[in-house]
Amino acid sequence: MKRITDRLLIGSFAATLFLLSGAFLARPVESFSELENRYLQKMPRLTWDNLLSKKFADEAESFVTDHFPLRADWIGVKSAAERLRLQQENNSIYKGKDGYLFEKFPEPNYEKVKSYVEAVKRLAEKHPDANISFLLAPTSIGMYPERLPWKAPNYPQEKVNEYVGSLLGDSADYLNGFDFLRPHAAESIYYRTDHHWTTLGAYYAYVAYAEQMGWTAAGLDEFQIENVSDTFLGSFHTRGQFGGLKPDVIQKFTSLHPVDSKMHVVDDNTDYDSLYAEQFLAKKDQYPYFLGGVHALSTITSKLDADQADLDKLLIVKDSYAHSLIPFLTKHVAEIHVIDIRFYNGSIAGYMEENGIDNSLLLFNTATFADNGAILKLAR
């Protein structure tokens, strides 16, 4: 019997090696991975320089790993094995209760946070007569710590939001996301598998902002709410690679009294008739459905009558949380300028002056604000 199993062992070992090897060699080279939302390693070039600097060896290894046959399945097996051994996280993503995934939020470096708040204050100082609002939204881990795995270490985001608020003082009108989102925590205001808030969450933020600006916010009954997608598995899913998750639903809030809005993206000088990019609903990362994803600078003009518009011009400096909120603002602002602080390098104050903008909304989520050095660009 042992002789037979020995032969089987050798046979299956050799077969596995040669089959997977053959499958790898036979596969066409892909350049982009939908699943991982990144470019895959290109075929390494064999030159003397590459060889001697070990760049060839390095890239060859990445190339094999990136193009390994059945890659997604292997990754899924690993994720399942991790769950079996009671691991509650994978690649810094916790698997929480009720199908929620959370991105870890460690204690931030408060020195950095202080410098970021200082940047906000400096911007306000440059424009003393401008009206600057600062909306800081928590991420899902801040809102639902009770859904974390048992004893999972977590730093409470409220502390950061409170710290920012106290440091900001009167420099800007502060909107603490916890204040207007906590009352609605039982509703679906955050995606379970992605790092963004849902359209409903963005709606409540809009209501809070409108209230602060003295506008009349549209009620929920003034919208036709449709589910444009029920297959959304977002960034947390991509990173954590957890299986058996219920996909998220993406909702579109269409006003019953719609406004004609056009978007002009300055980055590549293109124009769009709609604020929604349908083509992204067919991809893995569906969130760019809102506004077509990240642009460094874009302007949204809405056809509003003179008495309809609450504001002529508004500048929003943001991270990607603003994308699902901006459509709500088109009913109130004729011209919305949108700057993503991560990709725009000019002076914000300068831009406001050049374009005659007196009102600005800074919209960030706590995770980005606590750790992204790009925020310092606000002070330029």
Place this chain on the structure above:
Amino acid sequence: MNSPITGIFIVHYNCRKETPYIMVFSSLLFLFLFLPAVLLLYYCSPGKIRNLVLLLTSLVFYAWGEPVYIVIMLISTLTDYGFGRLLERSSLGPTQRKAVVAASIAVNLALLSYFKYADFLIGNLNEWLGTDIPLTELALPIGISFYTFQSMSYIVDIYRGTAKAQRNWIDFATFVALFPQLVAGPIVHYKSVAEQLRSRKVDVALFAEGVRRFVTGLAKKVLLANNIGLLWHTISAADAGTLPVAMAWLGIIAFAFQIYFDFSGYSDMAIGLGLMFGFRFNENFNKPYAAQSITDFWRRWHMSLSTWFRDYVYIPLGGNRLGLRKQLRNILIVWTLTGIWHGASWNFLLWGLYFGVILIFEKWFGLSLLGRSPRWVRHLYAAVLILVGWVLFAFEELPKAGQYLLAMFGLTGQPLWSDETMYFAYTNALLLVVLAIASLPYGRLRQQLAGGLGGVGSVLNLAWCGALFLLSVAYLVDATFNPFLYFRF
């Protein structure tokens, strides 16, 4: 006009893999490109040129990670081949023979010292004497600690007459460069493979044993070591002064498991690969954590290195045959060298010396004390000393090691436990249980089981190997963390 807009890039959330700069056995490239190719080439070649095939593929393997320093390895190999042949000339007198041995040792140690210890020496000189000698900043050629030691053992064995010089330079080069053990051991003594270089036969049973060994080693490294390594990585990254006592212990236990399964896993893979080509290398590990004393531990840990130091340093220095004082001196020398072999840094030297002192204590009266103690005391004694040793090994900066030890013994004012400790404990509990079981000497139990189960047993074993291999591949495809700790050698 300068546009203030930067380029837009796609924000990707997948962690970029930390790719190894050399070809490790536990890599997809090795497993699915290199290994099938070598096996194919080897078994399709006629017996006479098989050593050449192994040599050439081994050179490719080495050059892959060390395209420049392969020259150093070739120099070391050629000079020792020459010295070996020279030694066998009957025309040489005893002083001349000694001179040849000294020359060979000098060449090997010079290479090793220069690449490995030069900057350590220069750094210390600069600190003590206030000089400003520039550092060489040279990278350490892979495997240099292993192949220089292997070459030196060859020359000394010929001098002692326990082996005959290899006349065929291809066979000799194969011995030095053999890819299974070139990079991380086990350190192969020439006399143990001399016969096998000339003639070896592979049958089904041997090859199957090789596959089993290789798969076990791969699983130890990828499934066990890499995963518990993540826990150590997290705990060691924190400031040791903030660690609860239990977390400090949890951390060093994680490290102890990581380094054992990493290194023994790699040795298993080396031995398994050797078997696939007909070589039987000596064992390198024998369940070291089952030790009941430090003396016992060092008869089970990295055996090829400790026997090397015994045969080529301790015994030539006189061992225990020249009186107690000389013996103590010899022990201290051997252990200082063992320590410093592991790395060009003071903590390694201290680590070696730490064990040297404990061994002296044990020889003196420790072992007889232990002999009269219950078994659990012996195990606990060994475990605590081994873990404290690992703290010295793990932190290159001695103050950090000191801080960590204080944390372990509750001297930093931290509590015993914490929520975070609980989280680390239960999310790694299953893994820790598996690690503990895998560290136990269950060899006899397994033999009895195999005997009892018979045919069913071998089928189960087959299924088990298959599962381990496939799971290892899954983790490799996903891997973002695949370091090999002993690569500083």
